[in-house]
Amino acid sequence: MEYxxxxxxxxxARRIAFGIHRTPVLQSAFLDNRFESVLFFKCENFQKAxxxxxxxxxxxxxxxxxxxxxxxxxxxxxxxxxxALARAAALRNIQAYxxxxxxxxxxxxxxxxxxxxxxxxxxxxxxxxxxxxxxxxANTGAVEIHPYDNLKVIEGQATVxxxxxxxxxxxxxxxxxxxxxxxxxGTALSAHYFSATTRVIACEPAGADDAYRSFKSxxxxxxINPNTIADGLLTSLGKLTFPIIRKFVDDIVTVKxxxxxxxxxxxxxxxxxxxxxxxxxxxxxxxxxxxxxxGKRVGIILSGGNVDLNHLPxx
Amino acid sequence: MEYxxxxxxxxxARRIAFGIHRTPVLQSAFLDNRFESVLFFKCENFQKAxxxxxxxxxxxxxxxxxxxxxxxxxxxxxxxxxxALARAAALRNIQAYxxxxxxxxxxxxxxxxxxxxxxxxxxxxxxxxxxxxxxxxANTGAVEIHPYDNLKVIEGQATVxxxxxxxxxxxxxxxxxxxxxxxxxGTALSAHYFSATTRVIACEPAGADDAYRSFKSxxxxxxINPNTIADGLLTSLGKLTFPIIRKFVDDIVTVKxxxxxxxxxxxxxxxxxxxxxxxxxxxxxxxxxxxxxxGKRVGIILSGGNVDLNHLPxx
Numbered sequence: 001m002e003y004x005x006x007x008x009x010x011x012x013a014r015r016i017a018f019g020i021h022r023t024p025v026l027q028s029a030f031l032d033n034r035f036e037s038v039l040f041f042k043c044e045n046f047q048k049a050x051x052x053x054x055x056x057x058x059x060x061x062x063x064x065x066x067x068x069x070x071x072x073x074x075x076x077x078x079x080x081x082x083x084a085l086a087r088a089a090a091l092r093n094i095q096a097y098x099x100x101x102x103x104x105x106x107x108x109x110x111x112x113x114x115x116x117x118x119x120x121x122x123x124x125x126x127x128x129x130x131x132x133x134x135x136x137x138a139n140t141g142a143v144e145i146h147p148y149d150n151l152k153v154i155e156g157q158a159t160v161x162x163x164x165x166x167x168x169x170x171x172x173x174x175x176x177x178x179x180x181x182x183x184x185x186g187t188a189l190s191a192h193y194f195s196a197t198t199r200v201i202a203c204e205p206a207g208a209d210d211a212y213r214s215f216k217s218x219x220x221x222x223x224i225n226p227n228t229i230a231d232g233l234l235t236s237l238g239k240l241t242f243p244i245i246r247k248f249v250d251d252i253v254t255v256k257x258x259x260x261x262x263x264x265x266x267x268x269x270x271x272x273x274x275x276x277x278x279x280x281x282x283x284x285x286x287x288x289x290x291x292x293x294x295g296k297r298v299g300i301i302l303s304g305g306n307v308d309l310n311h312l313p314x315x
Numbered sequence: 316m317e318y319x320x321x322x323x324x325x326x327x328a329r330r331i332a333f334g335i336h337r338t339p340v341l342q343s344a345f346l347d348n349r350f351e352s353v354l355f356f357k358c359e360n361f362q363k364a365x366x367x368x369x370x371x372x373x374x375x376x377x378x379x380x381x382x383x384x385x386x387x388x389x390x391x392x393x394x395x396x397x398x399a400l401a402r403a404a405a406l407r408n409i410q411a412y413x414x415x416x417x418x419x420x421x422x423x424x425x426x427x428x429x430x431x432x433x434x435x436x437x438x439x440x441x442x443x444x445x446x447x448x449x450x451x452x453a454n455t456g457a458v459e460i461h462p463y464d465n466l467k468v469i470e471g472q473a474t475v476x477x478x479x480x481x482x483x484x485x486x487x488x489x490x491x492x493x494x495x496x497x498x499x500x501g502t503a504l505s506a507h508y509f510s511a512t513t514r515v516i517a518c519e520p521a522g523a524d525d526a527y528r529s530f531k532s533x534x535x536x537x538x539i540n541p542n543t544i545a546d547g548l549l550t551s552l553g554k555l556t557f558p559i560i561r562k563f564v565d566d567i568v569t570v571k572x573x574x575x576x577x578x579x580x581x582x583x584x585x586x587x588x589x590x591x592x593x594x595x596x597x598x599x600x601x602x603x604x605x606x607x608x609x610g611k612r613v614g615i616i617l618s619g620g621n622v623d624l625n626h627l628p629x630x
Contacts, residue, residue, distance in 0.1 A: 268624055
């Protein structure tokens with residue numbers, strides 16, 4: 001199995017520092033009292049392009065040599081990776097080609113265009129996305145940057161927990177949402193390298209529980225017809241991320257949809273910050289007592305803040 | 316005319332430090348590009364009890380001697396001052412008596428109760444509020460803490476700009492919302508004492524423009540039937556705040572309701588933070604080009620974040 005070394009993660013942090021935010025860690029006295037613990041929220045919702053994805057995208061693009069980079073980069077994504085890749089490509093002055101489903105929300109299309117990304121639309125199926133991406137790559141010679149199953153992307157996402165552990169030492173546990181596993185595998189590696197006693201627990205919507213089932217069975221089980229408000233967590237674990245997660249993650253728990261909405265609203269009301277539903281999944285696990293946080297110092301990764309203000313889930 | 320000295324503001328900052336947040340100053344590359352300026356947002360939406368009001372309330376309550384304090388404090392308020400006073404009283408282990416209109420939103424009632432405040436309801440008129448408050452004070456012997464026309468409150472609110480000017484030097488201008496003028500008079504005093512070249516411009520909804528008209532005419536003109544979404548700015552300037560504002564504020568501009576909503580949404584979407592409508596009024600003035608910010612270093616006071624998530628204004 002292949003995974004980034006400690007040195008590679010440290011190098012990634014140096015490589016991307018010019019193009020990402022060192023995001024703040026916020027606390028809430030109200031939430032600490034309520035859960036009898038000390039919660040440290042790592043605010044990747046304040047990250048460039050609104051999510052941690054900017055870290056992996058910048059690291060992947062700035063790890064290419066000039067020859068590799070010159071024909072641009074490509075991916076298929078309807079979410080935060082698309083915006084992050086378009087922005088990172090603009091930082092390097094190369095073209096990003098983004099394959100998006102034709103039913104992607106206008107706000108996401110506009111964001112990718114705003115960063116100078118070139119969009120190719122396709123039917124909203126995984127097959128159409130993959131075959132369209134192949135054609136785009138054949139036509140342009142662009143390098144594919146997969147949203148999570150890419151070692152340079154994993155290195156970049158690992159800098160979230162590396163930073164958090166610099167900002168707050170002696171964490172007992174870090175809670176991290178899981179979709180494709182890029183953030184989770186990076187988080188588990190950074191905890192392993194930089195704070196060996198810190199446990200990592202992944203939090204997943206019950207309606208998209210492929211990571212939970214894969215982790216418990218030891219076999220990579222793809223998600224089928226996922227159904228959750230946490231639209232950043234619909235994807236399945238990858239060939240690179242699954243082995244890292246099996247080896248370095250301590251546990252995976254699942255949460256209900258109602259808890260995700262409740263946690264999201266709690267973060268809005270009490271912390272006065274915007275998070276997207278996926279980012280509320282770890283606090284949902286605390287609400288449901290799926291993880292025991294009492295008396296502990298707990299890191300919570302708020303993965304992103306790109307929420308549709310016209311359709312907040314409690315309306 | 317009476318107003319706090321530089322030493323009194325510095326003393327207030329020391330007095331309240333244990334019980335308030337030193338709030339962060341955030342920036343947005345997107346907004347800086349859009350307005351061709353450098354904007355520094357002072358985040359009092361992250362303040363204890365969700366607004367700058369905690370500063371004045373803590374300062375007023377902890378400026379009382381033990382004999383004055385022992386019978387508690389009282390005010391009439393349906394807004395942020397009520398919560399802030401209830402919380403500050405709890406910090407000193409004394410009772411807060413809050414007179415609230417019977418139509419106050421349940422969420423505000425719950426917040427005051429949550430901090431241990433004792434509520435007396437009255438009819439929703441200024442006369443009823445004032446006469447009920449008089450009765451409460453007669454019955455309890457509590458000390459009245461006016462939401463803005465109180466020198467200790469003004470001192471406390473002055474620490475917002477004092478902090479901002481410590482965090483970011485050489486500001487060309489500070490933009491501040493104005494309702495009763497507690498925050499504005501404190502801001503103007505701190506700019507005068509700590510950064511004499513920094514101009515202070517007040518921003519007010521056109522639908523509640525008593526400060527604008529008072530400032531321009533030189534006479535204290537009370538607001539009649541104010542109509543604005545900025546529910547923290549419905550009050551009239553006070554006998555103490557108006558002279559300070561006349562002497563130390565450089566200008567007052569007014570903004571339209573649509574601009575307030577647009578500015579609020581821009582802050583949500585681009586900065587990923589929650590602000591209440593009143594806090595969006597200064598950015599609304601920038602949007603409307605009522606103030607010239609081009610090429611300037613601009614402080615913007617985000618006064619509070621207590622917004623009703625069930626009734627966001629763009630819904």
